[in-house]
C-alpha cells in the first residue's frame with residue numbers, strides 16, 4: 001500500500017508540473033498584436049488577457065492599461081524611420097518578466113516626394129525653442145485615463161490633398177523631413193471637430209504651425225490641428241468627439257486655407273488615415289501649395 005501511495009503522489013506531482021507547463025504555454029497566446037503585418041507609419045493594437053504593464057518593440061517601450069473588460073490594451077506605433085523586417089513584440093509584467101512574445105512584420109513602404117512652393121515671407125518662419133519645448137512636452141505626456149473610443153470622426157469632411165509620410169521639398173530643396181500628418185481640403189472658416197473625446201493641452205498660435213489646438217485622448221493617443229484662423233477652446237477643457245475646436249485658416253507656414261492634422265501614438269506621428277477613413281483628392285499633384 002505504501003508504494004502505491006508513493007506512485008500516486010509522484011503522479012500527482014507530475015500532473016501538477018504538466019499543468020504548469022500547459023498554463024505557461026497558454027499565457028504566451030494570451031497577448032495579441034493586430035495587425036500582425038503593417039506598413040511603416042501605422043499603429044499596432046496590443047491586447048493581453050494577463051497583466052502586462054508594458055510592451056517592447058526594439059528600443060521602443062509603451063504602456064498597457066487595464067480596461068473595464070479586464071483586458072490590458074496598448075498602442076504600439078511603427079515610425080516612418082523604422083527598418084522593415086520581422087521583430088518580436090515582447091509583453092512585460094510590472095517586474096520586467098517577459099510574459100509573451102508575438103511576431104510583428106513591418107513591411108517595406110514607399111513614400112512619394114512632394115515639392116511645396118513657399119513664398120519668401122512664409123519660408124522664413126521658424127519655431128522658437130519655447131515652441132519646440134511645448135510640443136515635446138505634449139508628445140511625451142501619456143495620461144492614464146482613456147477618453148477616446150473607436151471609431152474616430154474626421155475633423156473636416158474634405159478630401160486628402162497631401163497624405164502622411166511624403167518626403168517634403170521646399171521650393172525644390174529636400175527638407176530631410178516627411179509630412180507627419182495629413183492635409184485635408186477645406187474652405188477658410190470651416191468648423192474643425194475633435195476626432196475623439198479628450199483634454200485640450202495646447203491652444204496657441206505658433207510661428208510655423210499657425211493657430212494650433214492639441215488634444216490628449218488618453219492612454220497614448222493624441223491629436224493636433226494646425227493653421228487655424230480661430231481657436232474655439234481653452235487649454236485644460238474637456239472636449240467630446242465632434243465638438244468644434246476651431247476654424248480652418250492659413251496661419252503659419254501655409255499658402256492657402258486647409259486643415260493639417262496629426263495623430264501621435266505614444267509620442268510618434270502615425271498615419272491618420274489608418275484611424276479615419278478619408279478619400280484622396282486624386283488630382284492633388286498639381287496643387288502642392290498646402291503645407
Ligand SMILES: [Zn+2]
Nearest residue numbers: 182183260291
Ligand atoms: Zn500638412
